[in-house]
Amino acid sequence: xxAAEFNELLVxxxxxxxxxxxxxxxxxxIAKDLFQETLYKALANQDKYSTGTNIRAWLFTIMRNIFIxxxxxxxxxxxxxNNGTNEILINSGKIIVCxxxxxxxxxxxxxxxxYQLPQIFKIPFLLYYEGYRYYEISESLNEPxxxxxxxxxxxRKLLKEKLIRY
Numbered sequence: 001x002x003a004a005e006f007n008e009l010l011v012x013x014x015x016x017x018x019x020x021x022x023x024x025x026x027x028x029x030i031a032k033d034l035f036q037e038t039l040y041k042a043l044a045n046q047d048k049y050s051t052g053t054n055i056r057a058w059l060f061t062i063m064r065n066i067f068i069x070x071x072x073x074x075x076x077x078x079x080x081x082n083n084g085t086n087e088i089l090i091n092s093g094k095i096i097v098c099x100x101x102x103x104x105x106x107x108x109x110x111x112x113x114x115y116q117l118p119q120i121f122k123i124p125f126l127l128y129y130e131g132y133r134y135y136e137i138s139e140s141l142n143e144p145x146x147x148x149x150x151x152x153x154x155x156r157k158l159l160k161e162k163l164i165r166y
Contacts, residue, residue, distance in 0.1 A: 001049075001051045003046065006046050006049065007043075009055055010039065010042055010043070010055070010059075013055050013056050013059060014035075014039060014059070016056060016060075017035055017038060017039075017059055017060070017063055018035055020060060020063060021034040021035045021038070021063060021067075024063070024064070024067045025067070034063060034066060034067060034070075035063075037066050038059060038062050038063040038066060041062050041066065042058075042059055042062055045062075109163075110159075110163060113159060113162045113163055114126070114159065116162075117155055117158060117159070120151060121151050121152075121154055121155035121158065122155065123141065124137050124141065124143075124148050124151045124152050125151070125152050125155035125156070125159075127140070127141075128152050134148055134149055134152075137152075
């Protein structure tokens with residue numbers, strides 16, 4: 001498909017994106033930005049579009065993914081800009097702990113309780129805590145995926161019962 005044909009196809013299918021952008025953002029200005037970003041990404045990734053594919057679905061997917069990625073980025077950052085004379089950036093999501101000794105004692109107690117878990121719960125839970133995905137744990141332990149998920153769930157439940165004050 002030539003660039004001109006793709007551009008024509010893109011422009012003719014762009015209008016339904018505007019209400020979808022508003023429904024996602026609930027703000028007209030942010031929706032306009034999302035709409036423009038979607039068209040930009042579609043043009044930039046023109047080579048990834050397969051002729052005959054439903055272009056509207058392709059565009060809606062691009063828009064939804066941009067919205068989700070922006071939302072995740074904003075929720076992690078949570079930075080406030082103070083327009084005062086000193087122009088200070090405040091990261092409201094950051095937690096400040098004054099007494100590291102108390103934090104260390106709490107962590108030691110939590111680790112002690114984790115290592116007291118029954119072996120069938122402890123191993124999958126520790127692997128999950130280290131960052132492995134459910135399917136990776138399932139493959140490494142040669143257990144069904146559902147079994148791994150339930151063991152991790154029960155490990156969390158046991159920890160919650162034993163660590164009531166945290």
